[in-house]
Amino acid sequence: MNPKIDAYLARNPRWQAELTELRRIALQSGLVEELKWGVPCYTLLGANVALLHVFKEYCAILFHKGALLGDPAGVLVIQTANVQAARQIRFSNVQEVLKKEAILHAYLAEATELERSGAKVEFKKTSAFVVVDEFQARLGSDPQLNSAFTALTPGRQRAYLLYFAGAKQAKTREQRIDKCVPAILAGKGLDD
DSSP states (O other): OOHHHHHHHHTOGGGHHHHHHHHHHHHHTTOEEEEETTEEEEEETTEEEEEEEEOSSOEEEEETTGGGSOOTTOOOBOSSTTOSSOEEEEESSHHHHHHTHHHHHHHHHHHHHHHHHTOOOOOOOGGGSOOOHHHHHHHHHOHHHHHHHHHSOHHHHHHHHHHHHTOSSHHHHHHHHHHHHHHHHTTOOTTO
């Protein structure tokens, strides 16, 4: 048991009982408990298998390669439309955690085996993401920006494309693009 996780639990009194039970179940799987991204993360030989996190309406266990899990119980949820690999099981009270304990043990065992096997999630290619018209026009009219964007890692490209496409109005998309052009030219990602 990692003492940093004790501090995390203390900072989350609303979900403390649920997180305590999820932690107990995760530790029984034989995974190593670490604090990553400020949340409890369970790893196998340094590879992320699952993590616990909280939201206003629920807490959850997230499986990093959840898209590869069989999900015979039908409990896995895709957090947002843009998530490709991860899946979570959500809980709103401790009784739900206890009721799904056997499912959690089975899913953690399957997730651990997937990690041991080296299984990989097939991600959508960057070319499959929408390039909003405003950004396409900028890329077409600015060869330096086009070269800089092309030189970014696929993950950084996808982050920008999702950010630009997330704006509903053309004016907002243009403002986002204007704001991001200096970072793209500097070879930086959206969150760098």
